[in-house]
Amino acid sequence: MKHMILALAVMASLAAVSATQAAEAQSMSDDNMMMSGSVIPQFVETVVRSWVDGTTSDSTFIGALQELIALDIIHLESRITGTDSLTIGFIPVKPVDFGGFEPAAEDFAEFLSSQLGVDVQTSIPSSYEPIIESLRFGHIDAAIMDTGPACLAISQSGAEVLMAEVDSGRIYYQATVWVSADNDDTIDSIGYVLDKKVSFTSETGSSGFVRPFGSLVTGGHVTINGDDVVALEAAIDDAFESHAFPGSYGGAAKLLAEGAVDVAFGNDRLPTYLPEEQRGLIKPALTLGPVPSHVLVVSADMSENNKKALTDAVLKLNGGPNASILSDLYGVDAMLPTTTDHHMAGFCDNINDLVGFEDRLLDKFRN
Template identity: 30%
Template sequence: MAIGKKALIIAGVLAVVIVAAVLALQNYPAQTPQSGAAQGKFRIVVNPGVAEKVSIKEAQELEKYLEDLMGMDVELSYPASSAALIEALRFGHADAALGPGALVGALAVSLANAELVAVEYREVIIDGKRETAPYYYSYFIVLKESPYVYIDELRGKRVCFPSETSVSGFIMPLKALADRGYITPGEVERPRDLALQFFGDVVFGGGYAQCWAALKEGKVDVTVMAGDVAASLYWEAMNNSRVLKWKDGGYAIAGPNPSHVVLVRGDLPEDVKTKFVNAIFALNNKPELMRNYVSAIFVRFERRDVNEHLKPLIDALDYLKIKEFYLR
């Protein structure tokens, strides 16, 4: 079919326009996302999962409280995942993060240039005593009537960990096993594979209570208990179990496990950062609200050095070579 002269002219004009547009896009400078703080709005991402626990009224109360203290518009957002929270800080879509767990905090500090400005002090049990602290410990336990005394005897046996993403219930216990030569860090498809170097079967129960139930019912031979669980669960488990020992005779304890954190973007202007930090410490006057936004055992926020609080966990992730898994 013959193509008319008019059609050829139109096609030629369109081609010129398209080429010009492509060239313009190639030469157009990349735009860096503008900080919310620079626009007079301070954007805070909160701990993933919080949206299910807080009411609209509580969210509005927190926004209003922070706005009054900071003298600027505050916007709270509720990311669907830990990765989304980290990316928001990394690419300037958020100015701060309120209450993420230690794992998210460690990844944000090491990969997103986030700065630790406050940590949670929480109600925990350490050495059988109630304490208010920014850390706690976890313990490898077996039932009281179990024949096992040393963790070496559990090689090839069944273990229950609360979750593959639990710092106190999995990551730090793995680090304790690696430190003593029971497992060898290396590139693995998932962290569970490291635990399988020593244990015969690895179960993720979904929580400490579920793992304790599995131990009582004989479904596993060993589990982990931590000092930040509900006191009733802690004492039921510890009064009816024994803490295993390492081969040197010391108790099989992992930690210290860091508490939740408050972060800001590394390039946040100092004056804005100061306003935010002051507002965070003012939230110590609203502990009930923070128990919804941070953790159920929240007591207060305090300052703590990042090397003291998060570096042991960052080092554990690097040593075990599992950091990338938690960014998926």
């Protein structure tokens, strides 16, 4: 279903293809589809046919659309209006890593500038605070962000999610509770983890902390008595026999596989972070829900025309000669249109209920 929604979103973003053309394309005969001299590559025609017949997946169909955009067969000509420049912020980079990241960010900006007809500038901070504040006060126009900071940007500045990263064919992964493979307990509620030895991933991890502990709070299993990060940390201490923040998926998986904890929190691929011989030592016990991928957000005052122009330009990076730009930037396959409600649904509620989390998150990226 999500792939279908994304397919519709991509199709809706193709301004150069009118509704009439779309209707004609859906009803055209085989002869019309395979016209001699067609500019549509043969493999794309084959994919479209088989998708209509139900023999090709939605993700393959989306890939074919992306290829048409990348080859400029579907021509997207939207331009930025009302300004002669655009500033894009990026996920914070530590000063020691800045030199390696800057060229990829500049390539991204130069491509957008060539498509949008305006100067595109970059803002690469060492923390999220200036990005969120800049969105709030209109000093930057858009930013690529982790989901946690994106929730803060949405609530504090009215920012809007415009696009989502696609990684390994997915825009979501599932936050999952993991236990030892020999655990025979019946586990049907997140409340099971209370008073256990647990391992999160990091103090700000989306699937490894925000989703599981946020679920405990929103579900009424844990109460945070206070309004700051000290109260949050006290609630964590009180909820478990012990807890660990090893800092990574692999660290949490290792603690569980070695029997140091009863429960580990992470994504739905946690065993892949273990050596082959240890992967069978842990098993999923409970799925908590989707964690959204990184997002491209735009400021609250960006016009509809400019949002569409930016979307059209970024779509051209999904394949073809420019595909390496996104890969070099964040190692992702593509970025596709979405909305705040669709992509972030439910996730920001967990953050809003984690009193003190904002200070914790901003401190992480400040250091």
